[in-house]
Amino acid sequence: MKYSYVSHLYCPKCSSTFDTKNQHQLCTCGSPLLVAYDMEGIAEHLEPGHLKERKADLWRYHELLPVEDESNVVSLGEGMTPLVHLPRLGVDMSLENLYIKDEGLVPTGSFKARGAAVGVSKAKELGVTAFAMPTNGNAGAAWALYAARAGIRSTIVMPRDAPRITRNEVAISGADLYLVNGLISDAGKIIGSAVKDQGLYDVSTLKEPYRIEGKKTMGLEIAEQFDFNLPDVILYPTGGGVGLIGIHKALKELKALGWTEGDLPRLVAVQASGCAPIVKAWEAGARESEFWHDSKTKAFGINVPKALGDFLVLDALYETDGCAIAIDDDEMLEAQKQVASLEGNFVCPEGAAAFAAARRLKEADWIREDETVVVLNTGAGIKYPDTVDIESEMLEKGDTLPK
Numbered sequence: 001m002k003y004s005y006v007s008h009l010y011c012p013k014c015s016s017t018f019d020t021k022n023q024h025q026l027c028t029c030g031s032p033l034l035v036a037y038d039m040e041g042i043a044e045h046l047e048p049g050h051l052k053e054r055k056a057d058l059w060r061y062h063e064l065l066p067v068e069d070e071s072n073v074v075s076l077g078e079g080m081t082p083l084v085h086l087p088r089l090g091v092d093m094s095l096e097n098l099y100i101k102d103e104g105l106v107p108t109g110s111f112k113a114r115g116a117a118v119g120v121s122k123a124k125e126l127g128v129t130a131f132a133m134p135t136n137g138n139a140g141a142a143w144a145l146y147a148a149r150a151g152i153r154s155t156i157v158m159p160r161d162a163p164r165i166t167r168n169e170v171a172i173s174g175a176d177l178y179l180v181n182g183l184i185s186d187a188g189k190i191i192g193s194a195v196k197d198q199g200l201y202d203v204s205t206l207k208e209p210y211r212i213e214g215k216k217t218m219g220l221e222i223a224e225q226f227d228f229n230l231p232d233v234i235l236y237p238t239g240g241g242v243g244l245i246g247i248h249k250a251l252k253e254l255k256a257l258g259w260t261e262g263d264l265p266r267l268v269a270v271q272a273s274g275c276a277p278i279v280k281a282w283e284a285g286a287r288e289s290e291f292w293h294d295s296k297t298k299a300f301g302i303n304v305p306k307a308l309g310d311f312l313v314l315d316a317l318y319e320t321d322g323c324a325i326a327i328d329d330d331e332m333l334e335a336q337k338q339v340a341s342l343e344g345n346f347v348c349p350e351g352a353a354a355f356a357a358a359r360r361l362k363e364a365d366w367i368r369e370d371e372t373v374v375v376l377n378t379g380a381g382i383k384y385p386d387t388v389d390i391e392s393e394m395l396e397k398g399d400t401l402p403k
């Protein structure tokens with residue numbers, strides 16, 4: 001029995017195929033590449049029940065992951081995050097079956113660790129010794145730290161305004177860190193020329209094919225945690241859209257294996273009103289998005305003006321009868337308070353946006369009261385201390401509490 005049943009890479013745009021033994025970036029046509037597996041081989045050797053005996057991390061799905069030799073796995077124990085029912089918030093939103101899939105509990109404090117774990121492991125397997133990437137913060141933090149564990153050199157460029165903690169995570173990993181007075185798209189241009197000039201492996205979002213595979217494990221876990229009876233709706237805070245593309249891919253693979261039946265969950269791409277290119281495209285019924293100028297939101301992880309994989313995100317929404325919705329920063333921060341005060345979870349602003357979206361879609365009857373709804377909280381609220389304004393009274397020594 002093989003560790004991985006990876007078979008090849010393919011282009012979702014022009015159908016070209018590539019091997020998985022050499023380093024590949026984008027397809028020759030400019031599209032991101034996707035990873036294919038020998039599904040029959042997996043179906044022959046693996047049953048859902050086998051998973052129960054495995055370790056509670058994302059490598060439990062190794063047959064459906066691209067790393068072929070287990071000795072190349074670079075892991076900090078990521079994956080198998082809690083799926084938690086939210087009864088009090090559910091009553092408040094009139095959603096009986098509201099769940100959080102909590103990615104605040106992975107190494108590095110965001111779900112970016114999943115993409116980094118699989119991406120860095122595969123890079124190691126392919127003999128990569130140095131890579132470069134632009135980031136809005138969390139991805140750079142995760143990739144820099146996993147690179148440190150793998151002994152790979154990393155070069156990271158991030159906007160000056162990215163959350164300070166993510167900058168510190170990159171710096172302490174020993175990566176080469178640069179700040180740019182601009183957006184992630186500006187950081188991307190700088191990385192693009194560095195990759196050309198210095199022959200670095202480009203691990204920008206979707207420019208290497210394996211990050212999606214790591215993020216896909218969120219979908220595999222959600223399915224397994226529901227005993228392969230899939231929920232009705234999954235809401236996901238969408239920037240580059242890798243997580244949403246990954247979840248969609250995961251669920252289709254489980255269907256292909258015959259492990260789950262029926263309709264796929266309706267996937268919802270949640271964006272910030274200050275940066276909503278996918279929402280705009282979905283509303284227009286378009287197949288691709290347009291660059292969003294002067295984007296701005298406190299939810300840094302979803303401040304992506306133009307995603308390379310936008311067409312894959314939109315496909316996922318159309319194929320599952322999903323939708324896209326934009327949330328104002330104020331509403332997002334209000335939802336963040338609600339989740340903390342009713343359920344004791346300090347979610348990140350991106351995750352909070354997805355909660356606000358669930359509330360709005362319930363109010364619009366797009367989600368019904370008895371449907372099973374999963375909100376992805378993509379990171380820990382404690383990574384963004386500045387989103388909370390507190391006014392508490394200062395006491396002097398010996399004071400008594402006001403009545």
Ligand SMILES: *Cc1c(COP(=O)(O)O)cnc(C)c1O
Binds near residue numbers: 112238301302350378
């Ligand atoms: C990167 C990020 C997102 C967006 O993820 P994509 O998969 O790129 O759409 C959402 N939330 C947080 C906290 C992030 O860091």
Ligand SMILES: [Zn+2]
Binds near residue numbers: 027
């Ligand atoms: Zn192509």
